[in-house]
Amino acid sequence: MSVNDDLTSVQRCLDDLFRSVGRLEQKLGRGGLEIRRVRLDAAHLRESVALLRESAAGPPAVKSSEFVPVPDTPYDDSLWTDSDDEGLGAHHGNHH
Numbered sequence: 001m002s003v004n005d006d007l008t009s010v011q012r013c014l015d016d017l018f019r020s021v022g023r024l025e026q027k028l029g030r031g032g033l034e035i036r037r038v039r040l041d042a043a044h045l046r047e048s049v050a051l052l053r054e055s056a057a058g059p060p061a062v063k064s065s066e067f068v069p070v071p072d073t074p075y076d077d078s079l080w081t082d083s084d085d086e087g088l089g090a091h092h093g094n095h096h
Contacts, residue, residue, distance in 0.1 A: 007049065011049055025039070
């Protein structure tokens with residue numbers, strides 16, 4: 001069985017669980033703490049399986065236009081003249 005088949009099987013089981021919880025709610029009422037917890041737990045499982053399905057599908061394809069080229073040349077040192085290296089002390093003998 002493939003991962004997709006297993007996820008589909010789990011989804012079917014969760015659908016059955018949701019139907020069963022719905023029937024229980026009709027018989028027991030919706031107000032009880034226990035049935036609300038079961039309903040919320042089933043909803044969380046459904047959300048978790050959906051997230052698992054997304055992650056199993058792999059990362060979304062990235063379009064080549066989304067890549068940003070990074071040059072190999074060093075940064076211009078003048079960009080950093082107004083800042084100090086954190087944790088290394090002040091430059092140029094300036095002590096705060």
